[in-house]
Amino acid sequence: MTVASETMAAPIAAPIDVAVGILMKPNGDVLLGQRPEGKPYAGYWEFPGGKVEGGESILDALKREFLEELGIEVISAEPWCGVQHVYPHAHVRLHFYISREWRGEPQSLEGQAFAWQGSVEVEPLLPATIPLIEWIDKLRLPL
Numbered sequence: 210m211t212v213a214s215e216t217m218a219a220p221i222a223a224p225i226d227v228a229v230g231i232l233m234k235p236n237g238d239v240l241l242g243q244r245p246e247g248k249p250y251a252g253y254w255e256f257p258g259g260k261v262e263g264g265e266s267i268l269d270a271l272k273r274e275f276l277e278e279l280g281i282e283v284i285s286a287e288p289w290c291g292v293q294h295v296y297p298h299a300h301v302r303l304h305f306y307i308s309r310e311w312r313g314e315p316q317s318l319e320g321q322a323f324a325w326q327g328s329v330e331v332e333p334l335l336p337a338t339i340p341l342i343e344w345i346d347k348l349r350l351p352l
C-alpha cells in the first residue's frame with residue numbers, strides 16, 4: 210500500500226485567526242509595514258494587523274492592532290478576502306479587510322518601517338500576502 214506523503218507529515222496545527230487591514234487612499238495607494246526584529250519573518254513587508262484574541266471579533270482585533278501599531282483609528286472596514294497559509298511557525302487564517310475611512314497619520318509605534326505604495330515595490334513580502342498584490346491592482350481598476 211502507498212501512503213501519501215502528506216499523511217506522514219507532522220499534523221498541521223489548528224489555524225490562528227489574523228485580522229489584516231489594507232488602508233486604501235482615494236488615489237489607490239495602500240499602506241504596508243515591515244515586520245520588526247524578534248518576530249518570525251522579521252524584515253518582510255505585510256499589511257498591518259495581528260492575531261485575533263479570544264472573545265474578540267475580527268473587526269475589533271483589526272481596530273486594536275491599528276491603534277497599537279500605528280496610532281490609527283479605523284472608522285470603517287469591509288471584509289475583502291480570506292487566505293489560509295501554513296508556515297513553519299504557524300498555520301494562519303488571514304482575514305483581509307479594506308478600509309477607506311480612518312483617522313490619523315501612521316506612526317511607527319513599534320519601531321517598524323512603513324510605506325504608502327501605489328504599485329507595490331517593497332520586498333520581500335510575506336509569502337501569503339504576495340497574491341494579494343495582484344488582486345489589489347484589479348480592485349483599483351474602474352468598474
Ligand SMILES: Nc1nc2c([nH]c(=O)n2[C@H]2C[C@H](O)[C@@H](COP(=O)(O)OP(=O)(O)OP(=O)(O)O)O2)c(=O)[nH]1
Pocket residue numbers: 227228229248254255256257258259260261294296299301303335336337338
Ligand atoms: N499582519 C499581517 N500578518 C500576515 C500577513 N500575511 C501573513 O502571512 N501574515 C501572518 C504572519 C504571522 O504568522 C501572522 C500575524 O501574526 P503576528 O505575529 O504578526 O501578530 P501579532 O502582531 O498579534 O504578534 P504578537 O502579538 O504575537 O507579537 O500572520 C499580512 O499581510 N499582514
